[in-house]
Amino acid sequence: MTIAMRPGAGWRTALATTLVVAAGLFSTATYAGPTLDKIKERGSIKVGVGTTPGFFSPDSNGRWQGFFADYGRALAITVFGDPEKVEFTNSSPQQRLPALQAGEFDVLLSGVTVTITRAFQLGFHFGPTVFYDGQGILVRKDLGVTKAADLDGATIGVQSGTTGELNIADFFRKTGKKFTPVTIEDTGEFINALETGRVDAITQDSSDLVGKRTQLKKPDDYII
Numbered sequence: 001m002t003i004a005m006r007p008g009a010g011w012r013t014a015l016a017t018t019l020v021v022a023a024g025l026f027s028t029a030t031y032a033g034p035t036l037d038k039i040k041e042r043g044s045i046k047v048g049v050g051t052t053p054g055f056f057s058p059d060s061n062g063r064w065q066g067f068f069a070d071y072g073r074a075l076a077i078t079v080f081g082d083p084e085k086v087e088f089t090n091s092s093p094q095q096r097l098p099a100l101q102a103g104e105f106d107v108l109l110s111g112v113t114v115t116i117t118r119a120f121q122l123g124f125h126f127g128p129t130v131f132y133d134g135q136g137i138l139v140r141k142d143l144g145v146t147k148a149a150d151l152d153g154a155t156i157g158v159q160s161g162t163t164g165e166l167n168i169a170d171f172f173r174k175t176g177k178k179f180t181p182v183t184i185e186d187t188g189e190f191i192n193a194l195e196t197g198r199v200d201a202i203t204q205d206s207s208d209l210v211g212k213r214t215q216l217k218k219p220d221d222y223i224i
Contacts, residue, residue, distance in 0.1 A: 136206035
């Protein structure tokens with residue numbers, strides 16, 4: 001996962017999760033000026049996050065926990081010397097980049113694939129890759145499939161507005177297989193769609209699927 005910054009201031013073997021940051025937050029003094037000044041004036045760093053247990057999720061008291069929540073606090077230490085000077089905002093995969101571009105938060109800590117369009121056409125600044133992942137498929141065991149190509153003719157839930165949506169279509173096209181995509185915007189609906197039989201499988205980053213499998217009523221009935 002990478003750090004992404006807002007502009008102006010396969011099927012992937014390795015899906016880089018990056019930190020996407022508001023321009024110049026941790027760059028050279030030439031770029032750091034207005035962005036870093038705004039953060040210091042505000043007194044906290046605004047961080048965009050998702051909702052995947054283990055990476056970022058609020059506990060029973062509403063305090064954000066997980067790998068990327070800790071990373072956000074580390075950034076606060078870097079700027080302020082205080083891990084609590086960070087504000088977390090939950091943003092969906094469809095809205096996270098537009099929200100970053102609009103300045104709703106300074107840093108996006110999420111599974112964002114680095115693409116030429118995002119880096120050059122949209123002008124996002126990607127920081128260091130801090131987590132590598134791959135795209136996977138979560139499927140019911142009773143279908144008897146052992147690889148993605150076995151899902152010829154299957155109905156697969158895909159997340160709209162993501163590179164994963166494009167990757168799965170490209171994969172089936174290259175293998176000469178067919179599938180019916182079911183576009184799902186709310187990630188919380190993936191589990192319901194799979195358990196009710198609305199879809200035969202769902203596809204996302206493998207780490208996301210591990211978390212979703214644990215949320216199923218009968219996780220042993222499913223395999224990634």
